[in-house]
Amino acid sequence: MADHNGxxxxxxxxxxxxxxxxxxxxxxxxxxxxxxxxxxxFFVGVDMSGLKRHQALLISQVLGGPAEFTGRDLRTAHAGxxxxxxxxxxxxxxxxxxxTEAGAPPEVIARVGAALGATExxxxxxPVS
Numbered sequence: 001m002a003d004h005n006g007x008x009x010x011x012x013x014x015x016x017x018x019x020x021x022x023x024x025x026x027x028x029x030x031x032x033x034x035x036x037x038x039x040x041x042f043f044v045g046v047d048m049s050g051l052k053r054h055q056a057l058l059i060s061q062v063l064g065g066p067a068e069f070t071g072r073d074l075r076t077a078h079a080g081x082x083x084x085x086x087x088x089x090x091x092x093x094x095x096x097x098x099x100t101e102a103g104a105p106p107e108v109i110a111r112v113g114a115a116l117g118a119t120e121x122x123x124x125x126x127p128v129s
Contacts, residue, residue, distance in 0.1 A: 011063060011064030011065060012063040012064050012108045012111060012112075013060055013063035013064050013065030013066075014064075014065075015104075015105060015108055016063065016099075016102065016103075016104045016105075016108060017102075018065065019056075019060065019065070021102055022056050022059050022060050022063070022065070023056050024102060025059065025095075025098045025099055025102050025104075026052050026055050026056045026059065026098075027052070028097075028098040028101060028102070029055070029094055029095050029098040030048065030051075030052060030055075032094040032097055032098060033091065033094050036090060036094065038086075038087065038090060039087060039090055039091065039094075042081060042083075042087075059112075062112060062115045063108070063112070073122070074119050074122040074123055075122040075123075078122070078123045078125065079125065080125070081125065082125060082126040083123055083124050083125055083126055084124060084126045085120070085124050087124075087126075088120055088123055088124050092113065092116050092117075095112070095116070096109055096112075096113065099112065
């Protein structure tokens, strides 16, 4: 397989099936998120095709694929949304479900989870009540 991480080793991006697999994971992820009554209100009026495109690029980059993500930084993109740790946890759980359903290996899912965990401080803006 192609090496997208520059090390000669197969990247997580390649291990899960590259771009087509990432796009399928993103589609399933947003199906789960939009079906979640606690999360769906965050996406009212959002350009979902644009958001899915950005999410696919971001996930691709996290997985060691092509580094093409040029969207706003996470803190700016989520500012003012009053996202709680519970919301963040639910989103992570939905992404884990989508990756699991797509057959991603557990170690790849663990690395994605670790990368997401590192972003929590930039996304969660609502203190615990």
